[in-house]
Amino acid sequence: xxxxxxxxxxxxxxxxxxxxxxxxxxxxxxxxxxxxxxxxxxxxxxxxxxxxxxxxxxxxxxxxxxxxxxxxxxxxxxxxxxxxxxxxxxxxxxxxxxxxxxxxxxxxxxxxxxxxxxxxxxxxxxxxxxxxxxxxxxxxxxxxxxxxxxxxxxxxxxxxxxxxxxxxxxxxxxxxxxxxxxxxxxxxxxxxxxxxxxxxxxxxxxxxxxxxxxxxxxxxxxxxxxxxxxxxxxxxxxxxxxxxxxxxxxxxxxxxxxxxxxxxxxxxxxxxxxxxxxxxxxxxxxxxxxxxxxxxxxxxxxxxxxxxxxxxxxxxxxxxxxxxxxxxxxxxxxxxxxxxxxxxxxxxxxxxxxxxxxxxxxxxxxxxxxxxxxxxxxxxxxxxxxxxxxxxxxxxxxxxxxxxxxxxxxxxxxxxxxxxxxxxxxxxxxxxxxxxxxxxxxxxxxxxxxxxxxxxxxxxxxxxxxxxxxxxxxxxxxxxxxxxxxxxxxxxxxxxxxxxxxxxxxxxxxxxxxxxxxxxxxxxxxxxxxxxxxxxxxxxxxxxxxxxxxxxxxxxxxxxxxxxxxxxxxxxxxxxxxxxxxxxxxxxxxxxxxxxxxxxxxxxxxxxxxxxxxxxxxxxxxxxxxxxxxxxxxxxxxxxxxxxxxxxxxxxxxxxxxxxxxxxxxxxxxxxxxxxxxxxxxxxxxxxxxxxxxxxxxxxxxxxxxxxxxxxxxxxxxxxxxxxxxxxxxxxxxxxxxxxxxxxxxxxxxxxxxxxxxxxxxxxxxxxxxxxxxxxxxxxxxxxxxxxxxxxxxxxxxxxxxxxxxxxxxxxxxxxxxxxxxxxxxxxxxxxxxxxxxxxxxxxxxxxxxxxxxxxxxxxxxxxxxxxxxxxxxxxxxxxxxxxxxxxxxxxxxxxxxxxxxxxxxxxxxxxxxxxxxxxxxxxxxxxxxxxxxxxxxxxxxxxxxxxxxxxxxxxxxxxxxxxxxxxxxxx
Numbered sequence: 001x002x003x004x005x006x007x008x009x010x011x012x013x014x015x016x017x018x019x020x021x022x023x024x025x026x027x028x029x030x031x032x033x034x035x036x037x038x039x040x041x042x043x044x045x046x047x048x049x050x051x052x053x054x055x056x057x058x059x060x061x062x063x064x065x066x067x068x069x070x071x072x073x074x075x076x077x078x079x080x081x082x083x084x085x086x087x088x089x090x091x092x093x094x095x096x097x098x099x100x101x102x103x104x105x106x107x108x109x110x111x112x113x114x115x116x117x118x119x120x121x122x123x124x125x126x127x128x129x130x131x132x133x134x135x136x137x138x139x140x141x142x143x144x145x146x147x148x149x150x151x152x153x154x155x156x157x158x159x160x161x162x163x164x165x166x167x168x169x170x171x172x173x174x175x176x177x178x179x180x181x182x183x184x185x186x187x188x189x190x191x192x193x194x195x196x197x198x199x200x201x202x203x204x205x206x207x208x209x210x211x212x213x214x215x216x217x218x219x220x221x222x223x224x225x226x227x228x229x230x231x232x233x234x235x236x237x238x239x240x241x242x243x244x245x246x247x248x249x250x251x252x253x254x255x256x257x258x259x260x261x262x263x264x265x266x267x268x269x270x271x272x273x274x275x276x277x278x279x280x281x282x283x284x285x286x287x288x289x290x291x292x293x294x295x296x297x298x299x300x301x302x303x304x305x306x307x308x309x310x311x312x313x314x315x316x317x318x319x320x321x322x323x324x325x326x327x328x329x330x331x332x333x334x335x336x337x338x339x340x341x342x343x344x345x346x347x348x349x350x351x352x353x354x355x356x357x358x359x360x361x362x363x364x365x366x367x368x369x370x371x372x373x374x375x376x377x378x379x380x381x382x383x384x385x386x387x388x389x390x391x392x393x394x395x396x397x398x399x400x401x402x403x404x405x406x407x408x409x410x411x412x413x414x415x416x417x418x419x420x421x422x423x424x425x426x427x428x429x430x431x432x433x434x435x436x437x438x439x440x441x442x443x444x445x446x447x448x449x450x451x452x453x454x455x456x457x458x459x460x461x462x463x464x465x466x467x468x469x470x471x472x473x474x475x476x477x478x479x480x481x482x483x484x485x486x487x488x489x490x491x492x493x494x495x496x497x498x499x500x501x502x503x504x505x506x507x508x509x510x511x512x513x514x515x516x517x518x519x520x521x522x523x524x525x526x527x528x529x530x531x532x533x534x535x536x537x538x539x540x541x542x543x544x545x546x547x548x549x550x551x552x553x554x555x556x557x558x559x560x561x562x563x564x565x566x567x568x569x570x571x572x573x574x575x576x577x578x579x580x581x582x583x584x585x586x587x588x589x590x591x592x593x594x595x596x597x598x599x600x601x602x603x604x605x606x607x608x609x610x611x612x613x614x615x616x617x618x619x620x621x622x623x624x625x626x627x628x629x630x631x632x633x634x635x636x637x638x639x640x641x642x643x644x645x646x647x648x649x650x651x652x653x654x655x656x657x658x659x660x661x662x663x664x665x666x667x668x669x670x671x672x673x674x675x676x677x678x679x680x681x682x683x684x685x686x687x688x689x690x691x692x693x694x695x696x697x698x699x700x701x702x703x704x705x706x707x708x709x710x711x712x713x714x715x716x717x718x719x720x721x722x723x724x725x726x727x728x729x730x731x732x733x734x735x736x737x738x739x740x741x742x743x744x745x746x747x748x749x750x751x752x753x754x755x756x757x758x759x760x761x762x763x764x765x766x767x768x769x770x771x772x773x774x775x776x777x778x779x780x781x782x783x784x785x786x787x788x789x790x791x792x793x794x795x796x797x798x799x800x801x802x803x804x805x806x807x808x809x810x811x812x813x814x815x816x817x818x819x820x821x822x823x824x825x826x827x828x829x830x831x832x833x834x835x836x837x838x839x840x841x842x843x844x845x846x847x848x849x850x851x852x853x854x855x856x857x858x859x860x861x862x863x864x865x866x867x868x869x870x871x872x873x874x875x876x877x878x879x880x881x882x883x884x885x886x887x888x889x890x891x892x893x894x895x896x897x898x899x900x901x902x903x904x905x906x907x908x909x910x911x912x913x914x915x916x917x918x919x920x921x922x923x924x925x926x927x928x929x930x931x932x933x934x935x936x937x938x939x940x941x942x943x944x945x946x947x948x949x950x951x952x953x954x955x956x957x958x959x960x961x962x963x964x965x966x967x968x969x970x971x972x
Contacts, residue, residue, distance in 0.1 A: 003090055007098025012105055015068075016954050021106060024068055025950065028110040029943045031060055036117065037939075043932045046887065047403075048125025048922040050118055054135040054207045058175050058200040061107075061143050066167035068106065069150030070160040072099050077158035092234045096227060100147055107143040109950065111136055116942040120935055125924040126725070126740055130279030131209035138206035141219035142199060146171045148226035155233050174199040174222070184314040192321045196270065201318075209280035214269045221262040228258050273328065282738075282914070284418070287329045290910040291422045295334045298429065303386040304330055304421070305341040307355055309379035313366040315412040316381055316396065323383070323399070326417055345380055359384050359393050385424040388432040392424035403889040419914045423602055426911065430563035438555050438562075439480040446555065447528045448473060448486035448536075451502060453521040459513040461542050462523055468544040469525075472551060484555075491522045506535070507644060507813065507859035512823065524855075527554050533861065534558055535645040537618045546618075553619030564906045565605045567620040568597065571629040572610075591627045591657070591876040599895040603911070604902060611635040614822045616642040622905050624898075625651045627872040631672030633821040640676065640814050644857035648865040648905035650898070651677075653872060654748045655686040658780060660878040666746070666778040669872060677868070679814045680807075681756030684870050685749045687774040689801050690719035690792055694926055695743045696886045697721065699782065715886050719790050720746050720780055722803070723926045728767045733806060734912050735867075735900040736765050741923055742893045745879050747871040749774065749801035760809025764802050766869075771798045789928070804869040806901075811860045820856055867901050887923070 015021035032053055036042050040052030121127045146167070153166040176182055178198010183191030195201035199222075202215045232255040239248055269275075278286040295302075304327055308320050324342060331340040345352040345363070355361040363378035381396040401415040433441060450473075455463050473486040491499035502508040502524065510520035525536035536554045539546035556562040571591050597606055607617060614634040616623055623642050628651070631639070643649050657669035668686075677683065697718035721743050722728075729736040736742075744766060752762060773796050782791020815821070873879045875894035883891040900912050927935075 003094050004098050004101075007090065007095055008101045008105070011072075011099050011102030013957075015102070015106055020068070020071075022947075024064060024106060025110050025113065025947060028060070028064055029113055029947070032056075032114060033117075033939060033943060035060075037936050043924070043936075045403075046924050048121055048127050048924050050121060050127075050132050050135055051207070053114065053117060054139065054203075057135075057139050058142060058203050061139070061146055062168055062171045062175060065103070065107070065143055065146040065150055066164045066171065068103055069147055069154055069167065070164040071154065072103070072151055073155035074158050074160045074163045077155075092238075093231055096151065096230050096234065099151060100144075100223075100227065103147045103151075104140070104144055107147070108140060111139055113943060113946040113950075116946070117939055120939055124927070124935065126922045128209070128281045128922065130281055131207055134209050134211055134279050135207040137211070138203045138215075141206075141216060142203050145174075145199060145219045145222040145226075148223040148230070149174075152226040152230040152233065155230050171199070178202070180314055180318065183317065189310060191317055195318075195321070208285065209278065210285050211277040211279055213275040214266075214272065217269055218266060221266055224262045225259050228255055228262075231255075273325070284416075284914075285326075287326075287333055287418065288422075288914045290913055291330075291418060291425075292333050293910065294422055294426055294429070295330070295338065298334065298337045298387070300337075300388050300432070302334060302338045302425065303341070303384070304338065305343060305384045305386070307343060307345055307361055307380040307382040307384065309346055309363070309377075309381070310344050311377055312379035312381060313377065315410070316366075316379075316400070319400065319412070319414055320381075322414055323417060326421075327383075330421070355380070355382075359391060361393055361395075364396065383421060383424075385421060385428055387425070387428040390428040390432045392428050394420055394424060401889055403887075416914070419911060422914070423911060427563065427602065433562060438552060438559060439476075439483045441559050442483050442529075443560070444530045445483045445485065446480075446558065448476075448484065448551075449526050449528070450486065450488045451491050451498065451508070451522050451524040451526070452488055453490060453492065453523070457519070457521045458523065459521070462513070462521070465542050465544075465547060466523075468547060472544065472548045476551070476555075491524075503858065506533075506861065507816075507857045509856060509858055511855035512820075514823070525551070527551075527558060529558055532558060533646070535857075537615070537645065538855075539618055540613055540615050550618035556619075557621055563605050564621040564908070565607055565617075565619050566600065566622045566624055566902060567607050567609050567616055568593075568600075568624045568626065569609060569611060569628055569635075570626045591873055591878070593626050593876055595877050595880055596626075596875045596895055596898065599892075600899060600902065603899065604906075611638040614638050616647075620647070622902060623647060623649045624902070625649065625653070625673075626875070627652055627657070627669075628671045628673060630670050636672060636676055637815060637821045639673075641857055643811055643864050643866065644813050644860045646861040646863045648867065650867040650869075650901050650905065652869045652875065652898075653684070654688075654746065654870050655684060656688055656746055656748065656778075657872050658746045660882060664780050666780045668778075676814050678753075680811055680866060681753035682805075682807075682866070682868055683751040683753070684868075685751060685774070687748060687776045688720060688780075689722055689747050689749055689768050689772050689803060690775055690790075690794075691722035691768045691772040692717075692719060692790060693723050693769040693771070694719050694790075695721040695723045695883065696926065697782070698882070698885050699784075716782065716784060717790055717926065717928060718782060719792055721883075722747060722768045722772065724766050724768065724803075725925070728769065728800075730763060730765050733763045733765055733904070734909050735806065735897065735904050738913055738915070739893070739897060739900070742766065742897055743874070743883060743891070744803055744869075744871050745874045745883075746780065747803045747874070750803060750805060750868060750870050752802070752805065757807060757809075760807050760811075763806045763808075764804075765806060766802070766804035768801045768803060770800045772801055773798050774801070803871070804867075806865060806867045806904075808863070808865045810862050811864050811866070813856060813858050813860075815856050816858045818856070865905060867905070869897075 015024075035056050036052045040055065042052055045052065118127070118132050122129075149171050150163070150167040153170065154160070154163040156166070157163050175198060178195040178201030183194050186194070196218075199219075202218050205212060205215050232251060235251055239245075278284070306323060306327060308323075312320070327340045327342075331338055343351055345355050345361075359382075361380065361382045361384070363380050365376045365378050367376055381399070383394040383399070385392045385394070398420050399415060399417055400412055403411045403413075439446075450466075450469060452458070452466055452469075455466065458466065470488075476484050477486060489498055491502055499508075499510075499522070506524075506526075508522075508524050511523060512518045512520055523538065525538075527534045527536060534554045534557050536551055539550045553565075557564075570593055597608075600606055604621075607620065609617065611631075612634065614637050616638050620642070623639065625639070628635075639649060651673065653669075653671040653673060655669055656666050658664060658666045674684075694717055696715035699714060699716040699718075723741065723743055725741040729739050729742065731737050747768075773794050775792065775795060784791050787793055875898060880891055880894065896915050899915060903909050903912050
């Protein structure tokens with residue numbers, strides 16, 4: 001070992017005895033910094049990772065390592081010193097391995113000099129250190145393989161240039177084998193086999209953040225093979241001119257056997273898929289505990305089938321093996337309950353017909369172009385998740401994400417495949433369960449209590465409904481196998497003790513059906529189980545079918561695994577104005593939420609409503625108000641009473657609405673919720689938050705080209721788009737803890753009345769930065785001439801502002817002590833009865849159909865929740881499209897935030913932890929151009945400083961060595 005260290009140290013020092021080491025280190029840093037900041041346009045890419053550094057490493061190291069090793073043996077042979085080395089007391093193996101570690105140490109030093117770049121990225125964004133560590137390890141193993149090749153080639157010739165060329169050819173062949181240049185000529189099956197031989201494809205696997213023993217051994221086997229060949233070639237030089245001996249043949253056999261073992265070990269390890277470590281921060285390449293829990297809940301066989309064509313688009317083909325690896329993990333986690341299949345419908349007409357007829361899957365035409373031809377390939381890139389008689393199909397749009405690059409070629413990565421597949425799995429399981437026995441999955445019995453007055457006190461319509469209720473409850477009890485029991489209670493019995501308890505616990509009070517004949521009665525229904533209470537509202541249509549649906553919805557709400565229902569209120573679409581089209585103006589589009597609703601529909605059942613009937617549908621589990629516009633008293637009553645029933649109301653609203661068309665135009669906005677929110681201790685100020693930490697806005701900028709003036713679209717800082725991250729996102733709530741980043745557009749500050757909310761739990765979700773300020777101006781167009789930094793003049797004292805919160809607790813009804821709006825409108829619509837019109841029977845039936853129960857729940861239970869987000873537009877289609885333009889890929893932050901809010905409200909947080917795993921979710925903090933230049937030039941300076949430190953280190957080493965030799969000479 002001491003001899004090995006001596007040889008390594010001598011060889012390492014010899015690199016610095018000539019310009020070789022300095023040329024290697026300098027070129028390594030220059031090329032890498034150029035690639036990161038110029039070739040890959042680091043700041044324009046806007047992703048906090050080191051992929052720009054490592055993406056070119058396999059190619060760069062081929063040439064640099066070839067130049068580094070070309071003189072290792074060739075120079076010895078040309079100078080005639082090789083024979084003396086081979087006959088010295090040091091074993092040739094020690095010489096070869098010593099040269100190997102000396103070259104590897106120089107590469108490690110070069111990689112160490114790039115660490116300031118990693119620290120810079122960590123300061124500018126949420127860097128995941130796992131792929132960075134994997135990238136550095138992969139670079140070392142890759143360099144080791146190339147060094148072994150270079151040493152062998154250098155030992156085969158006495159010409160360093162020939163050695164360099166041979167090394168580039170052999171190392172380049174290993175790289176090209178697995179590159180897309182070759183694999184695109186074949187399908188993903190043969191391409192996947194070729195990738196197993198490619199040094200670059202193996203490198204990409206590790207830099208993703210997956211430390212797989214198969215990839216590591218691949219590089220070690222190359223090192224072993226070529227070092228073995230190097231040792232054998234050196235031994236043959238020692239035999240040159242000698243008579244053949246039996247030991248010579250033994251050397252040949254042992255060398256061949258060693259190489260064969262290195263190769264066979266690769267084949268054996270190819271079947272070992274478990275020996276790997278996921279280095280990523282969120283373990284994005286391993287099944288999460290949430291997914292494994294979903295798999296354990298399966299009661300029926302699950303089929304996951306991948307439809308992948310043998311020939312597909314070149315950007316999609318490298319993703320197929322990654323998906324296959326993930327689906328195999330589903331197979332392992334689900335054991336006998338899960339069957340995973342991979343099919344190519346192009347190989348069988350029956351498979352193609354089944355895919356089209358049963359699952360609605362068709363091949364997608366992808367346009368391809370090369371240097372020689374262009375054409376279209378129709379290929380499959382789909383996954384089907386089938387459970388029972390339910391299925392969900394995922395297309396390539398669900399599985400991948402695109403990011404536009406400056407060179408015009410999009411970057412394609414897997415979006416978040418585990419979330420997409422697990423989400424589909426959860427949806428089909430819940431839908432299948434909803435179609436079966438509603439009591440099958442109950443983990444504890446249900447107790448149904450009907451608090452109903454005697455029949456003589458009830459309106460005629462409710463008398464008949466009470467009879468139907470008994471029939472429905474009896475039917476449920478008989479089919480529940482002992483899991484459902486019911487009872488009828490008269491609240492006024494025993495001196496009204498039950499009525500007082502109902503008023504105290506649930507805010508229930510006597511009801512009336514006619515404002516002109518205010519005869520009080522009771523007709524409330526509750527379901528209880530293990531301390532949980534769900535109120536069963538009366539249906540809008542007082543008949544047996546609607547009553548059964550209402551009770552069934554309440555039962556499903558208490559049963560785990562059922563697909564939940566979210567009622568959504570969106571602003572009404574503006575009326576078309578034909579004169580705008582004639583004038584050449586764009587029509588008003590208003591705020592639409594198609595993209596958001598499509599995302600939500602993947603997890604829950606969406607029911608769009610306008611609440612004009614004054615009620616929220618009984619099967620609703622959560623109410624979502626998106627930019628509500630001028631809600632009337634009847635609609636407000638529906639919102640209020642849903643909250644009083646213990647429901648969750650998520651509101652996105654602000655006193656301002658901004659229309660995005662040919663320009664940006666802000667207007668005052670009336671939601672109809674201002675007084676209701678104030679009653680609950682929440683006030684939204686009529687101002688907008690402006691934050692210097694913001695997202696950019698594509699703005700036309702005029703530029704003069706000589707006598708010609710042109711407008712260019714440039715991304716400019718826009719303070720009305722606060723970029724919220726780190727401390728601005730609450731770590732106390734699962735809604736924001738794993739979010740990472742969110743842009744809240746044209747938001748307003750929220751004030752919380754501490755007195756009204758002292759008994760409730762208030763979680764402040766979103767805050768602007770401490771340098772924010774407020775403005776009540778309706779002019780939201782930036783002026784970069786007067787205010788070049790941000791486009792707006794800063795006013796007032798900067799501070800952080802609250803822009804979203806969640807409140808849980810007991811709320812008092814806004815309508816407490818007031819008349820029900822439903823009865824008031826009924827009274828206004830009713831006319832005095834005119835007996836002269838005749839046909840009194842028909843009038844009675846008509847009046848019976850119009851029976852409206854005017855009950856008001858005075859207060860909610862402690863489980864009621866209000867989630868308030870003070871922005872009208874942050875999740876609208878127009879704003880999402882605007883934000884996506886600047887990002888280069890679809891911006892999904894608002895979708896994830898609202899989806900988290902829905903899951904948290906419904907008590908289903910299983911997928912929240914993996915929802916924000918998208919590859920492009922880790923963005924850089926917003927910064928001005930001069931700040932970008934500062935960080936870029938700082939990295940250039942740090943690279944130079946690193947070289948200076950290496951020079952000082954080597955200088956100190958030389959001085960110590962000189963002092964050592966001077967002491968020896970002095971003793972002599």
